[in-house]
Amino acid sequence: MPQTLVIKIGTSSLTHSETGFLALATIAQLVETLSQLRRQGHQVILVSSGAVGVGCARLGLTERPRTISMKQAVAAVGQGRLMRVYDDLFSSLQQPIAQVLLTRSDLVQRSRYVNAYRTFRQLLKLGVIPIVNENDTLAVDELKFGDNDTLSAMVASLVEADWLFLLTDVDRLYSADPRYYPNAEPIVHVDRIDSLNALNVEVGDRGTTWGTGGMMTKIAAARIATTAGIRTVITEGRSPQNIFKVLKGEQVGTQFAPQPQPVNARKRWIAHGLVPAGKLYLDHGAVNAIRQAGKSLLAAGITEVEGEFQSQDAVQLCDPVGQEIARGLVNYNSTELQKILGCHSDEIPHILGYAGAETVVHRDNLVLS
Numbered sequence: 001m002p003q004t005l006v007i008k009i010g011t012s013s014l015t016h017s018e019t020g021f022l023a024l025a026t027i028a029q030l031v032e033t034l035s036q037l038r039r040q041g042h043q044v045i046l047v048s049s050g051a052v053g054v055g056c057a058r059l060g061l062t063e064r065p066r067t068i069s070m071k072q073a074v075a076a077v078g079q080g081r082l083m084r085v086y087d088d089l090f091s092s093l094q095q096p097i098a099q100v101l102l103t104r105s106d107l108v109q110r111s112r113y114v115n116a117y118r119t120f121r122q123l124l125k126l127g128v129i130p131i132v133n134e135n136d137t138l139a140v141d142e143l144k145f146g147d148n149d150t151l152s153a154m155v156a157s158l159v160e161a162d163w164l165f166l167l168t169d170v171d172r173l174y175s176a177d178p179r180y181y182p183n184a185e186p187i188v189h190v191d192r193i194d195s196l197n198a199l200n201v202e203v204g205d206r207g208t209t210w211g212t213g214g215m216m217t218k219i220a221a222a223r224i225a226t227t228a229g230i231r232t233v234i235t236e237g238r239s240p241q242n243i244f245k246v247l248k249g250e251q252v253g254t255q256f257a258p259q260p261q262p263v264n265a266r267k268r269w270i271a272h273g274l275v276p277a278g279k280l281y282l283d284h285g286a287v288n289a290i291r292q293a294g295k296s297l298l299a300a301g302i303t304e305v306e307g308e309f310q311s312q313d314a315v316q317l318c319d320p321v322g323q324e325i326a327r328g329l330v331n332y333n334s335t336e337l338q339k340i341l342g343c344h345s346d347e348i349p350h351i352l353g354y355a356g357a358e359t360v361v362h363r364d365n366l367v368l369s
């Protein structure tokens with residue numbers, strides 16, 4: 001049955017780390033694999049890193065740029081070259097492609113989120129393979145995906161993909177970084193992403209010299225995708241043809257099972273599309289009411305308000321030690337909340353001088369993290 005596949009490939013697979021030159025054999029195999037998947041009727045989106053790495057190679061730079069303006073300039077050089085290579089290779093197989101450069105702000109506003117969804121759907125209907133990257137040249141720090149693992153999971157969630165493949169320079173996830181712990185245990189199947197905590201998997205936050213985020217961002221991506229009901233696979237970029245094996249049911253790489261009851265599209269946008277503008281600290285009673293009983297958040301359960309935000313902004317709901325437990329759209333601005341925190345709902349009209357919403361975050365606008 002035709003499926004929608006989002007395939008992300010990292011810099012560590014697209015370039016040779018010693019020279020920064022393109023790994024042409026890998027790219028050619030990737031192009032062949034994706035074109036064949038298209039011919040089999042699947043809908044395919046490629047999320048490709050490499051703009052900064054390729055830009056550095058083009059300009060003869062031997063390490064990743066440190067300043068933002070340099071990184072943005074280098075990405076502008078590399079992105080064009082990368083697309084040129086992709087277009088040459090895909091064109092020789094008669095496969096049309098498109099460039100889609102996204103910034104986080106494209107997904108923050110609901111109308112722009114829906115617009116991005118429609119554009120992807122139209123491209124897929126036309127049989128095109130969209131090649132997505134973050135718009136590194138224009139993205140500003142506060143509104144960045146920051147890494148393409150997260151970006152790919154958000155794209156997969158946006159288009160309601162069936163599969164997310166994260167292609168990297170290791171064959172799968174291990175109990176610890178195999179680069180430093182050669183005896184680390186391979187992990188082949190993850191039924192529930194929270195079980196990784198119990199397995200004590202060490203992911204670090206550093207990738208290779210050219211990669212961003214290492215396994216940490218891949219696990220975060222797997223969490224976003226699996227809660228959207230998307231099967232996620234971490235496997236080797238050097239052998240993209242392994243995708244066929246995975247689709248046939250073979251145990252290749254690390255496979256993450258999708259959550260049985262996926263979160264709906266609007267709640268996914270609240271959880272991952274929006275950028276939280278503040279934090280609400282809750283007492284234990286409120287944490288339990290939200291987590292266990294699926295209740296709305298009332299002012300009585302809030303102990304502290306952090307940040308400045310408007311009504312209907314997204315906020316993080318945190319337990320007493322600051323660990324995020326949920327996100328949601330708030331019904332009061334931060335100034336109002338400072339006045340009513342800890343109070344019973346009946347007292348709100350008296351304190352504020354007007355009747356506001358009964359809940360601070362209604363359960364329809366609240367998503368567990």
Ligand SMILES: Nc1ncnc2c1ncn2[C@@H]1O[C@H](COP(=O)(O)OP(=O)(O)O)[C@@H](O)[C@H]1O
Nearest residue numbers: 010011012168174176177203207208211212214
């Ligand atoms: N538990 C782990 N299992 C496998 N690899 C890990 C783990 N923790 C850290 N890593 C590192 O993550 C690296 C891949 O991340 P990264 O360099 O960001 O790749 P990419 O460019 O594909 O995004 C691997 O080379 C490996 O050294």
Ligand SMILES: N[C@@H](CCC(=O)OP(=O)(O)O)C(=O)O
Nearest residue numbers: 011049050051052147148212
């Ligand atoms: N957008 C950046 C890639 C950022 C990124 O996540 O890189 P990687 O860890 O190699 O997937 C670029 O094109 O260089």
